Amino acid sequence: MSTSLATDLHSLRAAIDMLWLVVAGALVFFMQAGFAFLEAGMARSKNTVNVIMKNYCDMCFGAVAYWMLGYGLMFGLNETGWLGTTAFGLHAVPESQYGMLFFQMMFAATSATIVSGAIAERTRFSAYIIGSVIITGLIYPVFGAWAWGSVYGGEGWLKKLGFVDFAGSTVVHSIGGWAALAALMVVGPRLGRFGPDGQPRQILGHNLTLVALGSFILWIGWFGFNAGSTLAANVSLGKIALNTHLGGAAGALGAMAMLTVLRQKVLLTATLNGSIAGLVGVTAGCHVMEPAYALLTGAVAGGLSVLAAKVLESRRIDDVVGAVSVHVVGGVWGTLAAGLFDASDMFNPARVGVQALGCIVACIWGFGASLLMYWLIDMVVPLRASTLDEQRGLDFTEHYEQGYPEFQHDAIHRGKHAPV
Amino acid sequence: MSTSLATDLHSLRAAIDMLWLVVAGALVFFMQAGFAFLEAGMARSKNTVNVIMKNYCDMCFGAVAYWMLGYGLMFGLNETGWLGTTAFGLHAVPESQYGMLFFQMMFAATSATIVSGAIAERTRFSAYIIGSVIITGLIYPVFGAWAWGSVYGGEGWLKKLGFVDFAGSTVVHSIGGWAALAALMVVGPRLGRFGPDGQPRQILGHNLTLVALGSFILWIGWFGFNAGSTLAANVSLGKIALNTHLGGAAGALGAMAMLTVLRQKVLLTATLNGSIAGLVGVTAGCHVMEPAYALLTGAVAGGLSVLAAKVLESRRIDDVVGAVSVHVVGGVWGTLAAGLFDASDMFNPARVGVQALGCIVACIWGFGASLLMYWLIDMVVPLRASTLDEQRGLDFTEHYEQGYPEFQHDAIHRGKHAPV
């Protein structure tokens, strides 16, 4: 009887782990909506359809690209520590791995979609989609293989060195953020974002309730993102969820505090971004930190996101949603913090060194490969929309639909947009 | 000791299955919001309140109707194979079935609410609600009894024949879609939707971010819809979730490809509808298909949804959200695909024949009963709002509230709506 009980127990354990992967994966899926609405709200209404189309399509194309290529590169048999070589889509993902593939597919989409918000309002749709597919199918999984591979045997070289990035501060967020920075270099700032003498001019997002909706959705999705990264149901979920929440809350507070210290306006948009930076920050180490350190990690990430946004603006980099300041800066800091604040091994310099190495490698690969890619794409399909298209809005020129047809025409006619 | 362990294990298994029913049911609940916002965004702002009121109320009235009547008809003791005869609300649903009743209640609401979007902007509120209650309490459960019944003993006659519709491509979506087509026949197109010579004129939805929100919410809800249809936690959840996601993604890509082939504009609205058609398509067979076939099923469903929308428009049928092209066409194709692409029994013509029979029966019952019902309702409470009410907008004439009172008056006064 015990043997049969053991079998039943084993099957129950497998069922619960699968249930958790599916629930967490669904929450991570929802983050796509979060990114879409945050970006849509931060853009002008004349680009609403373009923003949503980008975010919806990168997920759809990306699902196929990750299934066919990315998952195998990232999690397939990895004998060298550099690349997976099995488990590509059309054959050879065994059914027992379908839940894992589902969950990881959502992560890949998250990484790719980070670029979208940074280069909103002036990027050609087709060129964007090509880049997004390559990130999902190639750039993201290659780094993933180094840091997280593999489930089919073999171990990524960064992982072997002891690099720890639990749910992807670096693997997902920094890689996405570095790709965003590369795209920003190639595509340049929006028309009118900087004056002739380089001084910045604000271009206002058209709908801050949409931005807040995006932010709330990202936050709830993050519970799946972080706690789901256990890949199994266990009692550590509570700690991870608590640390995730404290990190997000502290991120908002850190951003508000930094703005206050800098004697700047405490804007809703900067506060929301601070909370997302906090969430990015705790992502790497939420499984090993004490709550007090999760709070600290989040607060610092939120504060840094404010500083980083200022630096980028002063460099005339026009990041519409603050993707680089949130995902790169939050991600690098969070990855270091995972080494610094591991409750079982606090402030170990060797650990921090390995974490820093991982961050540097992510920068070289994520930024380098993306820069090369966008440069190549730009030679074939210009990444930048034409000046006329940008002025009229991409909805009109690329998508033939308007976001708010009853309310928008007049706004356009009366010239109420920011100067372009 | 083992005996007590077996008891504990059994109770744990029951707890987990219940947990899964509740989580999945909550996700299916959220689909109501998805339908509401998709429809609201596709309608003009002058009917916003009406759209939301319809979707909110059909869920509230429907919950009571399904509890009192529908659940018993569908899942009660079914000795003849035609109708359940026990488990009606006020008595006799045992407590062990409450989770099942909760989950199925959400499915019933989904089916009924499909009609709402099709006949938006010109339907009298009270007449709509009467129809919705009858679908939830009677039309949907009767077909459900044939295909899915029962949990109290007896088996539906279609199920006995081997008809397979895992999560309801036919049972939920086609039935809802057929009812929508019947309602469309009775209520006729919106004023101005077709010119004097029959040529179609576009009437633009007022808010495409709302449409996208609806679509994202439907998609996340679908993970509960499909994976929840296991009614138990087990390792097949991963396969089902993966197939669901690939089906949705491929649906969007299929629609985009079809639009490109037809040399038409690749609209956001058609892309979103394509993904929903893909989700409808994989619903019947996501538990037995290999992922490659889920992808194929979704892509075909998405492509067909584009073609079907053209055909319906050419027949002067004014389906505001494309409910028929998404839910009927996607549902029929998906039901056939569940027979064609069952991994354990591929391309078996006998299987496909039974699936086709189920689709035909769903058409006869779903369309026939609904047509009769709407015709009867129309004799008592005219289904169609008065011309003046339709022109002024149903918010003003039926609900005494406006969706956006600060922004809307001018739009109305300046005559910026589509010609009516």
Added chain:
Amino acid sequence: MSTSLATDLHSLRAAIDMLWLVVAGALVFFMQAGFAFLEAGMARSKNTVNVIMKNYCDMCFGAVAYWMLGYGLMFGLNETGWLGTTAFGLHAVPESQYGMLFFQMMFAATSATIVSGAIAERTRFSAYIIGSVIITGLIYPVFGAWAWGSVYGGEGWLKKLGFVDFAGSTVVHSIGGWAALAALMVVGPRLGRFGPDGQPRQILGHNLTLVALGSFILWIGWFGFNAGSTLAANVSLGKIALNTHLGGAAGALGAMAMLTVLRQKVLLTATLNGSIAGLVGVTAGCHVMEPAYALLTGAVAGGLSVLAAKVLESRRIDDVVGAVSVHVVGGVWGTLAAGLFDASDMFNPARVGVQALGCIVACIWGFGASLLMYWLIDMVVPLRASTLDEQRGLDFTEHYEQGYPEFQHDAIHRGKHAPV
């Protein structure tokens, strides 16, 4: 072997309970978004940013306050029955309680945020936040200690008397509602809400799709709120979810029926509020009621919410979202109903007496302590914004951002707002 099986089984049970706490907690988190959007939509567009900032920040500040102080007061070792004395944030919450702390932190945020909607559009941001932190860290947890404490030993004095409030009709909703009433007394009605002779004038919410979004999100969150209050996965989840859904549905129907009986307009906003009142109503007793009584409880709560809103308006209390009529009235009725309709002990007057006592204590503490607090805050930081700020809108004067910059200026310039 059995011993090891028993250990495995025990660990699986712990994993599942933790999984459920995290999933339910994430759903309760989402309710913050629900409150934010419901309130934002009910306010004028000139206060959109203020509303969202309030709701986002009270959650962020509140998380820290509850972790540092509130959780210990509420669930720490409670030898006297009056207050917990251990488990304060910076030390001493053991890791096994992190899931519980996460879940309870979300509840605390819910209670505090109820005030926000009531006093929208005329409250100074900083004063609001101070009040919110004190509610989360002190006022809410103290009553919580009496009714729900503790998990570290000792029992709250109300709980000892037999007071039953399963998921918080009183503990969360009435306390939040009483605090809202106190704040309303101190802050007074919005400019122009009542005419010189006291007759009420409607001030229209600017976005009813946003209100509906908030309502749908609250509803799905409530499945986590109520079913999560089991704090463990078990078969009662199905009953609780079913009763929750029926309560919400019946609440909407009860409000519609009451409006019809009173020969008033059946407004969307009143219907949505009715459903929320229904959800509040079933919260106390959803674990012990038969579904028919959950339906009755919800319907009465919905009907009462309509009546209560009339009474409050006639008293010249300007509750922007109807927080008091929904959360106090729904909460008190629901708490009584939990005593009346307990399936194992129907209509026991002694039980109802204890329930009534709990409601009275909640009123005295929740209203009294909050009134004192807001009066003290008002002496330091005026709770009421200046007249000029209120007229221009708090977004402009307190937050330096606008919700919809492309669409809003004209509306303001053309004076389309309600008279202020």
